[in-house]
Amino acid sequence: MEAHLTVGRVAGLTGVTVRTLHHYDDIGLVRPSARTAAGHRAYAAADLARLREVLAYRRLGFGLREIADLVDAPSADAIARLHRLRGLLLEQRDRAAAMVTAIDRELETRVMDTTPPHATGAHLYESIGSAYPATRRTEPRIAARVWEALGDARTVLNVGAGTGNYEPTDRDVTAVEPSSVMRAQRRPDAAPCVAAVAEHLPFDDRSFDAAMAFSTIHHWDDPIAGLREMRRVARRVVVFTHDAGESAWRQRFWLTRDYLPEVARLVAGRPSVHRLADAIGARVSPVLVPWDCADGFFEAYWRRPEAYLDPAARRAVSVWTRVGPEAERRAVAALRADLASGRWAARHHDLAALDAAELGLRLLVA
Numbered sequence: 304m305e306a307h308l309t310v311g312r313v314a315g316l317t318g319v320t321v322r323t324l325h326h327y328d329d330i331g332l333v334r335p336s337a338r339t340a341a342g343h344r345a346y347a348a349a350d351l352a353r354l355r356e357v358l359a360y361r362r363l364g365f366g367l368r369e370i371a372d373l374v375d376a377p378s379a380d381a382i383a384r385l386h387r388l389r390g391l392l393l394e395q396r397d398r399a400a401a402m403v404t405a406i407d408r409e410l411e412t413r414v415m416d417t418t419p420p421h422a423t424g425a426h427l428y429e430s431i432g433s434a435y436p437a438t439r440r441t442e443p444r445i446a447a448r449v450w451e452a453l454g455d456a457r458t459v460l461n462v463g464a465g466t467g468n469y470e471p472t473d474r475d476v477t478a479v480e481p482s483s484v485m486r487a488q489r490r491p492d493a494a495p496c497v498a499a500v501a502e503h504l505p506f507d508d509r510s511f512d513a514a515m516a517f518s519t520i521h522h523w524d525d526p527i528a529g530l531r532e533m534r535r536v537a538r539r540v541v542v543f544t545h546d547a548g549e550s551a552w553r554q555r556f557w558l559t560r561d562y563l564p565e566v567a568r569l570v571a572g573r574p575s576v577h578r579l580a581d582a583i584g585a586r587v588s589p590v591l592v593p594w595d596c597a598d599g600f601f602e603a604y605w606r607r608p609e610a611y612l613d614p615a616a617r618r619a620v621s622v623w624t625r626v627g628p629e630a631e632r633r634a635v636a637a638l639r640a641d642l643a644s645g646r647w648a649a650r651h652h653d654l655a656a657l658d659a660a661e662l663g664l665r666l667l668v669a
């Protein structure tokens with residue numbers, strides 16, 4: 304004899320209230336095919352299957368009358384109905400995906416249009432800083448180079464510290480960061496942070512064993528003055544930056560060379576990396592960018608070009624804001640087209656074999 308389930312059990316299995324099940328019975332949508340000797344509703348496996356189908360249509364937003372037509376359609380066998388249900392779900396998924404894309408575009412346009420491209424230094428970070436943590440984190444292989452260069456320093460000043468990504472945890476660190484938005488995003492257990500700029504460090508001469516600056520000196524109003532300040536307050540200076548020279552960076556990196564020549568305007572008039580090094584008597588050594596670099600800085604995705612299509616990745620890198628929305632839209636559209644047509648892959652097939660690239664990033668140690 305076929306096993307039957309009580310209305311309470313069916314309610315427990317499907318998450319529908321007993322009251323709703325009674326209603327479905329009353330309107331003939333899901334009728335239990337039997338009654339117990341005491342006259343209680345008893346659901347067979349086929350009743351339960353019909354109920355599940357009704358509930359699936361419910362979740363899609365259909366009304367009870369429409370559902371009744373769907374499940375009672377004489378020509379529709381179970382497989383055809385499941386196909387139809389599947390199709391409806393896929394349509395719903397595609398609609399949701401299209402809405403997410405539209406929202407992303409809207410967000411991107413709003414952020415791009417409200418951030419003044421002429422803002423620089425800490426002012427720029429007051430405006431773009433909240434997008435920073437989305438893709439910016441410590442790249443351990445590059446951090447290891449910086450920490451090694453700090454030598455045996457016990458006390459370390461981290462200038463332009465931002466959210467503190469490159470602060471060593473085994474030394475006594477003091478941070479300097481002028482942007483309140485960036486300071487607010489530091490972890491509660493991060494090093495103490497002073498609101499100040501590199502050009503005027505509020506510390507006595509030789510207060511620290513070492514001073515470090517990571518990916519920040521290109522934002523300073525006067526990088527040479529800032530480096531001299533680091534030199535004044537610390538015995539050792541370690542700086543991670545880039546050589547923005549024509550051959551080292553702009554022409555070497557496909558993104559700046561082929562898609563975003565506007566960066567030339569951003570770096571015009573900046574002191575060369577050698578002038579910066581000379582100002583503090585530093586040695587300069589190249590730092591290669593690993594193909595899977597964990598920190599999403601501008602050059603990080605040289606072998607993962609699709610990443611540049613992601614608005615979140617671009618919003619976490621100041622260059623994209625500083626070139627302005629028009630240049631950004633044009634560059635991204637061109638890259639998107641080249642990726643879709645296979646043109647990018649054809650031009651850069653040699654990159655797939657590289658594990659790390661020399662893109663002008665430099666470590667200065669004095």
Ligand SMILES: C[S@@+](CC[C@H](N)C(=O)[O-])C[C@H]1O[C@@H](n2cnc3c(N)ncnc32)[C@H](O)[C@@H]1O
Nearest residue numbers: 424425428463464465468482500501517519522
């Ligand atoms: C690209 S972020 C780098 C942050 C951090 N060093 C890191 O690697 O995650 C650049 C930082 O430099 C800071 N900055 C801008 N102008 C500065 C100045 N004149 N002195 C010190 N820091 C400055 C910005 O506020 C921002 O937090």
